[in-house]
Amino acid sequence: MVDKGLLIVISGPSGAGKGTLCKALLNKRCDLSISVSMTTRSPRAGEVEGRNYFFVDKDKFESMIEKNGFLEYACVYDNYYGTPREYVENLVNSGKDVILEIDIQGALKVKEVYPEGVFIFILPPSMEELKNRIKKRGSETEESLILRFKSAYKELNYVSKYNYVVINDTVDNSVEKLHSIIIAEKCRVDRYKDSILNSKEGLLHEQFYD
Amino acid sequence: MVDKGLLIVISGPSGAGKGTLCKALLNKRCDLSISVSMTTRSPRAGEVEGRNYFFVDKDKFESMIEKNGFLEYACVYDNYYGTPREYVENLVNSGKDVILEIDIQGALKVKEVYPEGVFIFILPPSMEELKNRIKKRGSETEESLILRFKSAYKELNYVSKYNYVVINDTVDNSVEKLHSIIIAEKCRVDRYKDSILNSKEGLLHEQFYD
Structure with a gap:
């Protein structure tokens, strides 16, 4: 183990x-490893999916909120930002x-x-x-x-x-x-x-x- | 402080x-700093007072026991060994x-x-x-x-x-x-x-x- x-x-x-x-x-x-946040805001120039953020739409984000899918999340200027629980837990459980x-x-x-x-x-x-x-x-x-x-x-x-x-x-x-x-x-x-x-x-x- | x-x-x-x-x-x-123990056993060749041990006689050691003068002490083969409380506390209180x-x-x-x-x-x-x-x-x-x-x-x-x-x-x-x-x-x-x-x-x- x-x-x-x-x-x-x-x-x-x-x-x-x-x-x-x-x-x-x-x-x-x-x-x-670094924890990558999930957000509903649009990517800015040069930002890379999965490195700077996981970019998702509002529906996806809200359905993840309902499924208890975040360690924490917040809404800032009408955009969601959150720490995806499963992403972090998978890394930690693999010893990272x-x-x-x-x-x-x-x-x-x-x-x-x-x-x-x-x-x-x-x-x-x-x-x-x-x-x-x-x-x-x-x-x-x-x-x-x-x-x-x-x-x-x-x-x-x-x-x-x-x-x-x-x-x-x-x-x-x-x-x-x-x-x-x-x-x-x-x-x-x-x-x-x-x-x-x-x-x-x-x-x-x-x-x-x- | x-x-x-x-x-x-x-x-x-x-x-x-x-x-x-x-x-x-x-x-x-x-x-x-290193904590130096106190003992009632005799110094061996090359051992230096205050560096290897504080060498004291049995009366002195036992009077220190009575005054709660040790963080711990033990008796091994008829000799006492102990960690002098005041010595350690003075060092720690001075920030060491x-x-x-x-x-x-x-x-x-x-x-x-x-x-x-x-x-x-x-x-x-x-x-x-x-x-x-x-x-x-x-x-x-x-x-x-x-x-x-x-x-x-x-x-x-x-x-x-x-x-x-x-x-x-x-x-x-x-x-x-x-x-x-x-x-x-x-x-x-x-x-x-x-x-x-x-x-x-x-x-x-x-x-x-x-």
Whole structure:
């Protein structure tokens, strides 16, 4: 029997840098899979089906909602976005570790249905830095900037729902921490107790002494 | 305020290789401290006070027992061995991460008085390999070999009392796992929730927007 893989949920406020960290982590660890979301919005130029998103129509999405087919989903500006349950579970059951990059509201929903996931909260090194990062994205009015920042600040309270927090000071430091968390989780006794005890039982049949 | 360091308890059956791993880990991570035991036995040639052991007489040891001065202690062949509580607590309180290499009985006692420690069980890759390692040490009669092996085997049941298990296949792999466990533990929300929330409170006084 293959040990199940981990679902590693990488989350945090907008501007904390979770997208950059996920890309860098996947570069370092090509054994990891990334969870691909499903959406009803139209593909943009250059977006590839099954890599950026699974693109489906509204009927298909809603019928999947009814069949409990999502770990979480949300409706944003009249378009659905969701994490397909079967897609993730198939990967995890085949022993793959899956990265799911997601906002805080989504992560909290995933935790309800998949509490055995590894929930990692990415924090900016300071609120000053968070402000700079949100600013740098441009394309924001001053008003929406304040709104975004205040909402990011409020969301910090959810850190206590997570297993780990990584303060994103530099990409290299943070990726090392994410990498270490994955290795450490695979050594956790409460996660793999059954397989440890099974292998111990297997050892019972070994010759003690010859 | 300095974040407290970790007490990292590295334990497992005799022959699992915990001594070799601790040495290799301390070579890789010179920021770690090692817990030095106290004993009433006489120093052997080359042993240095405060590095190999703290050497004390029986009266001193027993008065420390009375003052609850040990995280654990045991009497072996008429000599006391113990882990001095104040020595370890001073290091941890100053922010140092402390490695304590100890047998399983000792680790279980430490866990009772210091449950916030990180308890890591070192397993040999197989019982066959454990047998070979115990054999290699030589200086064992066949009888004592069987006894040692059977006791090591029985002790495997205690793995469920630990936080982590590291299967010692190669020194390099195992040291990477130990190193990762230490990094990951420092990211755990339940360990550092207070200091995360404190730093968040501190951020309240930052300018939101200028």
